[in-house]
Amino acid sequence: MAKILLVDDERSIRKTLTLFLEIENHKVESASNVEDALALLVNNTYDLIISDVIMSGKSGLDLLKSVRDTGLDTPVIIMTGEPTVETAVLGIQYQASDYLSKPVERHEFLRVIRRVLDVKQLVDDKKQLEIENEQYQKNLEALVENRTAALIEASAGVVSLLAKVIEYRDPYTAGHQRRVGNLAAEIALNMGLNTKQIEDVRIIGYVHDVGKIVVPSEILSKPGRISDVEMALIKEHAQAGYEMLIEAGLPKEYALAVGQHHERYNGTGYPNKLSHKDVLLESKILVVADVVEAMISHRPYRPARTLETAMEEIEQNKGILYDPDVVNACIRLLKQKNYAVDDTAHKIQITREEYN
Ligand SMILES: [Fe+2]
Incomplete structure (x- = not known):
């Protein structure tokens, strides 16, 4: 079970995707714009952020950039109905974990979520091992x-x-x-x-x-x-x-x-x-x-x-x-x-x- 932040300005999409994720036992919190999402990120830790790109006000890419600027390495999946090369390039630049085209199909959506969370788990395990190894080395020294x-x-x-x-x-x-x-x-x-x-x-x-x-x-x-x-x-x-x-x-x-x-x-x-x-x-x-x-x-x-x-x-x-x-x-x-x-x-x- 993962804790996921879902950001989309369309209520119906938030509702549908939340349902998909909750069936998979994930805990979902959602925001309808970048400001609200950033406010949630101040006091909460998420395993994954899923964000629409084109929203009224700031875009999902702005959110991605802000997340990286604050030093967070939380995986971010971006979704857009109008995929462009520029969006893809920026997504890579700010280390988006994956890129989904709208309309999102349930099976594909959940496959991408699982893959990204699996990768996160591996990264977390590696970090934990490094911490333990460092501690072990210190103890040994x-x-x-x-x-x-x-x-x-x-x-x-x-x-x-x-x-x-x-x-x-x-x-x-x-x-x-x-x-x-x-x-x-x-x-x-x-x-x-x-x-x-x-x-x-x-x-x-x-x-x-x-x-x-x-x-x-x-x-x-x-x-x-x-x-x-x-x-x-x-x-x-x-x-x-x-x-x-x-x-x-x-x-x-x-x-x-x-x-x-x-x-x-x-x-x-x-x-x-x-x-x-x-x-x-x-x-x-x-x-x-x-x-x-x-x-x-x-x-x-x-x-x-x-x-x-x-x-x-x-x-x-x-x-x-x-x-x-x-x-x-x-x-x-x-x-x-x-x-x-x-x-x-x-x-x-x-x-x-x-x-x-
Ligand atoms: Fe002697």
Whole structure:
């Protein structure tokens, strides 16, 4: 059942067509001129408008134009006893749905009405689907957004936890990871890397020695010489760190960088003796930050070395053990007046890119 507005200045035609439509269970409202029809359209919504073209006063084409001008896309069928090319052209221009010649024959009239209403139904269904689809997309995006935010927060928590875990077991190097992370981030900044890379390097630094959890604490805290067996156990921490980060669901790039943080530029590092071409830039930065921080920090079994000594070490081994670009950036940094490694615990900033 459709709600139809019928516009014709001839009462008998309005009556007949209303009868045809009502037999088909449609609800019909009628107007005898364009003004009355427009007044009805202000407060009513119709599924279809059927309008005579030639009427006293404004024509059905004027009505059609007004309807379109107000932005309504209600289907309109126009009827005329004097069909002309001009009427047909205007009808098309203002998107009339169909065109009926008068006198209107009942069977043909109802066939056209049914066809136009069927098309309207299809258009309405399509619109509804589009609305639902758009809503679904929005809901989906919101869901992904929320899940990603939750995942990032959880991951930041995991990083903080992992960063602390090793400090409990290895008090000699308490704060080492934090300072290495901050120094590595400063080197990255000095190398002109972008914010994401800088923060990634910091995070990787904060957890780079987490694999030491697999090393017996008496070895970690042993002040004297360590045996080959003990050294072999210590060396396992790089691979163990990689596996722990993967297990914890952190971005694979972090895990890889942690796994490579004892590789050396000339391929003499561990665990895989990787050539510098195969080592991540993050790891190359970490290697230098790790060495420098270790040298300039006090240890129970030896005093801290000077910044100059640390600079000599990395300069002498530039292109041998350490990446030249990283060494140059680090030396630029250390030469800054009164340079001291940043010891603050920065907020973990994992970017969304890692989860896209
Ligand atoms: Fe390490």
